[in-house]
Amino acid sequence: MNDKEILMLCLDEKTRDIGFKHLLSAYSKKIYYHVRRMINDHDDANDVVQNCFIKAWKGLPNFREDSQLFTWLYRIATNESLTFLQDRYRKNTSAVAMDTVAHSSQLVEEAWIDGETLQERLQEAIDTLPPKQKQVFVMRYFDEMKYEEMENILGTSTGALKASFHHAVKKIETILKDGLNLG
Amino acid sequence: MSNEREHINKELNELESMLHLPANEEGLNVPIAYFETLENEILNKTVYAEKEVSNAVKLRAIPLWKYISGIAATGLILYFGLQMFASPKESLEMQLAKMNTSELDNFISQQIAAISESELHNYLLDNVNDIETVLLFETEFISDATLEQKTTAEVNAQVLSAEKNSIIKVNLLDENLLDQLDDETLQDYLNNAALFDDLGL
Numbered sequence: 001m002n003d004k005e006i007l008m009l010c011l012d013e014k015t016r017d018i019g020f021k022h023l024l025s026a027y028s029k030k031i032y033y034h035v036r037r038m039i040n041d042h043d044d045a046n047d048v049v050q051n052c053f054i055k056a057w058k059g060l061p062n063f064r065e066d067s068q069l070f071t072w073l074y075r076i077a078t079n080e081s082l083t084f085l086q087d088r089y090r091k092n093t094s095a096v097a098m099d100t101v102a103h104s105s106q107l108v109e110e111a112w113i114d115g116e117t118l119q120e121r122l123q124e125a126i127d128t129l130p131p132k133q134k135q136v137f138v139m140r141y142f143d144e145m146k147y148e149e150m151e152n153i154l155g156t157s158t159g160a161l162k163a164s165f166h167h168a169v170k171k172i173e174t175i176l177k178d179g180l181n182l183g
Numbered sequence: 184m185s186n187e188r189e190h191i192n193k194e195l196n197e198l199e200s201m202l203h204l205p206a207n208e209e210g211l212n213v214p215i216a217y218f219e220t221l222e223n224e225i226l227n228k229t230v231y232a233e234k235e236v237s238n239a240v241k242l243r244a245i246p247l248w249k250y251i252s253g254i255a256a257t258g259l260i261l262y263f264g265l266q267m268f269a270s271p272k273e274s275l276e277m278q279l280a281k282m283n284t285s286e287l288d289n290f291i292s293q294q295i296a297a298i299s300e301s302e303l304h305n306y307l308l309d310n311v312n313d314i315e316t317v318l319l320f321e322t323e324f325i326s327d328a329t330l331e332q333k334t335t336a337e338v339n340a341q342v343l344s345a346e347k348n349s350i351i352k353v354n355l356l357d358e359n360l361l362d363q364l365d366d367e368t369l370q371d372y373l374n375n376a377a378l379f380d381d382l383g384l
Contacts, residue, residue, distance in 0.1 A: 001276075009280060017230045018280045024222045032221065036211055046217075050225055057229040119211075122202075141204065144187050169200050176201070 001026075003069045010060050020057060023069070028053070030143075031077045037138040038081045040123050048084050052077045075153045078135060085131040125175040129168055136161055137168035 001022050009019025031052060036045040055076050063072065126134055135154070139145045140161075147158040154161070188204060195202055214220075282290060307314070308329070364372070 005277060008277070012281065014283050015281050020230055021222075021226065024225060028222055028225070029218055032213075032218070033211070036213075042213065046221065049221065050228065053225045054228055057225075140191060141202070144191060144204070146187055146190075165194075166198060169195065169198055169202060173201055 007063075007065070007069050011063065011065075013061075016060060020060070023056070023073075024053065027070075027073055031073060034074065034138065034143055035077055035081050037123075037126075037142045038134055039084060040127055044084065048080050049077070052080045055080070071149065071152050078139075078153055082131055082135060085134065089131055121176060122172070125172045126168075128175065129171060133164050133168045133171075136164040137172070140165050 003026075006019055006022045006026060009015040010023060012019075028049070032045065032049050035048050035052070036042065039045045039048060052073075056073060059076070126137060129137060136150065136156075139150050139153075140147075147161050150156070150161050151158055156164075191204060195204075279287070279290075312333070
């Protein structure tokens with residue numbers, strides 16, 4: 001079932017239940033990975049994803065058809081993740097940064113590093129980014145989203161988004177290179 | 184999306200970045216069957232939480248004749264439905280999904296009304312073994328002879344199964360017991376065993 005059909009079912013009160021089930025089947029995985037990349041921890045991501053879909057369910061009657069279903073859902077997921085990240089960032093910015101530096105320096109002492117570990121290091125480096133920058137990086141790098149789509153979701157100009165992405169890439173590289181002693 | 188992937192890789196190259204796009208969701212551990220659980224949890228907190236009991240379909244409230252005819256009609260509806268209701272704009276699935284319980288009930292009734300008695304009769308005859316005997320007793324479309332034949336076949340199957348089980352149990356008994364049997368009883372047993380063997384039981 002395509003987005004248009006799902007939307008038709010969701011907007012009709014009589015068929016909203018069925019439409020929402022189709023919407024869940026189509027998007028729960030994509031939304032989860034999108035949130036998980038930003039939040040990293042599975043349990044936290046699970047809470048955020050559930051909140052996101054509960055909000056979507058409640059918001060369906062007011063959904064405006066000039067917005068795409070995909071864009072609308074990503075906007076809810078992104079806002080929920082951002083709220084979560086900002087809370088966490090305020091609470092333990094220094095703790096996360098210290099932890100990442102410690103992990104990175106360990107890399108120098110390791111004879112080799114496997115793909116999974118590298119992914120973990122990358123995720124830890126991403127975790128040090130400020131919430132907005134992190135969001136832009138995840139949407140571009142992992143979700144492979146176009147700047148125009150991101151502009152619709154985040155309400156930020158393409159130029160500003162490009163700048164954020166470039167800054168994020170440089171910061172992540174610096175952390176990874178320091179850890180691998182390549183800098 | 185793959186086109187966008189090329190753009191992103193090009194952008195990373197221009198930044199002289201060591202980063203390359205990941206091939207998939209590697210590096211993220213997700214519990215087994217997590218997504219099925221996730222969907223159920225969300226449905227429990229949304230759709231099912233709001234569902235009123237009065238909206239639930241109560242199968243027992245449906246008259247028995249409708250239920251039986253519904254079973255028979257389902258096969259025919261599936262066959263004819265797509266042809267009758269296929270439309271370039273909207274699929275049958277969409278039309279059915281939009282119906283509430285009473286509309287669905289009316290739809291089935293209309294479809295049943297459109298089916299001739301001979302079609303229904305033939306369908307029941309063809310699928311008599313797939314329908315519970317108890318339900319068939321309630322319908323007037325199946326003759327007493329057919330019902331008797333089906334019931335007899337079921338009873339025979341149960342009796343044969345019980346007898347087969349009892350023979351298996353006898354085979355499991357201590358071999359010394361055979362010595363205690365008189366010749367006549369032993370001969371009867373062997374005759375019965377040969378008979379079941381001939382029947383392939």
